[in-house]
Amino acid sequence: MFDVDEERLVTEVLRSGWVAQGPQVAAFERAVAMYTGAGFAVAVNSGTAALHAALLAAGIGPGDTVLVPAFTWVATANVVEMVAATTAFVDIDPRTFTVSSAALETALARVQTNGNTAFMPVSLFGRPIDYAPLKGLIEKYALIVIEDAACALGAFCGGRHAGREALAACLSFHPRKIITTGEGGMVITDSPSIAASVTSLRNHGTAPTVGTVPAPSALTDHDRVGYNYRLTDLQGAIGVAQMKKIDWILGERREAAERYHKLLSFQDRIVPPSVTAGGEHAWQAYVVWYRGREVVSDNDVDLTALPGLHRERNALMARLDRDGIMTRPGTQAVSALKYFRLKYSLAPADYPVAMAAEQLTIALPLYPGITMEDQERVVEALLAHDWSPV
Numbered sequence: 033m034f035d036v037d038e039e040r041l042v043t044e045v046l047r048s049g050w051v052a053q054g055p056q057v058a059a060f061e062r063a064v065a066m067y068t069g070a071g072f073a074v075a076v077n078s079g080t081a082a083l084h085a086a087l088l089a090a091g092i093g094p095g096d097t098v099l100v101p102a103f104t105w106v107a108t109a110n111v112v113e114m115v116a117a118t119t120a121f122v123d124i125d126p127r128t129f130t131v132s133s134a135a136l137e138t139a140l141a142r143v144q145t146n147g148n149t150a151f152m153p154v155s156l157f158g159r160p161i162d163y164a165p166l167k168g169l170i171e172k173y174a175l176i177v178i179e180d181a182a183c184a185l186g187a188f189c190g191g192r193h194a195g196r197e198a199l200a201a202c203l204s205f206h207p208r209k210i211i212t213t214g215e216g217g218m219v220i221t222d223s224p225s226i227a228a229s230v231t232s233l234r235n236h237g238t239a240p241t242v243g244t245v246p247a248p249s250a251l252t253d254h255d256r257v258g259y260n261y262r263l264t265d266l267q268g269a270i271g272v273a274q275m276k277k278i279d280w281i282l283g284e285r286r287e288a289a290e291r292y293h294k295l296l297s298f299q300d301r302i303v304p305p306s307v308t309a310g311g312e313h314a315w316q317a318y319v320v321w322y323r324g325r326e327v328v329s330d331n332d333v334d335l336t337a338l339p340g341l342h343r344e345r346n347a348l349m350a351r352l353d354r355d356g357i358m359t360r361p362g363t364q365a366v367s368a369l370k371y372f373r374l375k376y377s378l379a380p381a382d383y384p385v386a387m388a389a390e391q392l393t394i395a396l397p398l399y400p401g402i403t404m405e406d407q408e409r410v411v412e413a414l415l416a417h418d419w420s421p422v
């Protein structure tokens with residue numbers, strides 16, 4: 033994950049004596065802005081902080097509703113609660129792992145608010161969102177779009193980087209993401225006012241300084257309530273080094289995904305992830321369905337078949353673990369988590385595809401440097417499972 037580049041840049045920061053947010057964070061921001069084509073890139077200390085600050089900067093708060101996919105990491109929905117808006121879940125498409133326009137329309141029809149309605153699509157597992165089918169609804173309902181692109185650095189759709197269709201998009205640099213700074217996040221946007229607000233929010237709500245060099249006696253003014261969401265320059269330096277090898281990282285991930293596609297193309301019990309037409313997947317994770325086809329078809333889910341297949345999937349994952357192959361479920365059906373279930377009186381059947389995805393998906397090992405032999409061993413172990421009759 034790290035090599036002499038990170039060591040050298042971090043050592044330089046240590047020797048400089050300036051370890052808080054400084055020139056390396058600024059250099060990291062410039063590198064991400066350049067790579068994504070965004071007008072502004074503002075670093076913060078986690079993807080969650082990026083989402084929280086972006087929602088606040090977009091003016092989302094009490095009385096507003098935010099539509100969130102029911103299948104995502106809990107942070108996507110937590111930040112809606114953090115700004116005291118209402119979370120409205122949208123079920124997902126089993127092929128893309130994100131919302132379809134049909135599911136979005138159904139969810140929008142249920143929204144009751146006199147306030148703003150925001151939409152937080154998630155380019156999950158590094159699969160870029162295709163906005164073309166969503167555009168009509170975004171315009172009709174004047175949706176404020178903040179993309180959760182935590183997993184999608186390096187994903188492109190129609191030649192545009194993930195998140196570039198949104199008002200703002202939020203990246204994460206957690207170790208499970210495309211590049212890492214240990215912890216870290218960034219808001220990318222073309223909006224000067226969103227960028228200025230996030231810049232203020234990450235630093236205790238500091239008001240912009242007027243003039244050039246402040247006098248030694250000058251204290252900062254604060255015109256809003258803010259946070260300490262700053263990234264350190266040690267992390268900024270790691271980010272700069274990581275951005276230098278992003279093409280290599282993505283190349284390794286794409287090659288590994290291609291190899292899994294081929295290795296899995298001779299069977300139909302493990303359903304490989306679909307690829308986007310006209311898009312470049314970043315392959316933050318390679319997530320397959322355990323016999324998904326028998327349970328989920330065109331957004332119709334046979335929930336009665338789910339518990340049995342869920343037990344089988346878990347048994348398979350436990351066996352892989354005994355064989356030294358580490359796998360994880362894709363992610364969570366956030367709509368089924370206790371806090372959200374109780375607060376919004378939700379039942380599993382309300383978001384059946386999300387429920388099935390939580391219970392039947394498996395993220396296979398995928399990282400830069402994984403070899404063909406490693407991947408063959410994973411697929412052999414999958415196929416050696418004691419498959420129940422279809």
Ligand SMILES: Cc1ncc(COP(=O)(O)O)c(C=O)c1O
Nearest residue numbers: 078079080105107182204205206
């Ligand atoms: C989809 C999604 N959203 C948000 C986050 C939050 O990012 P972080 O862990 O950097 O706060 C993550 C990663 O953990 C994620 O996978």
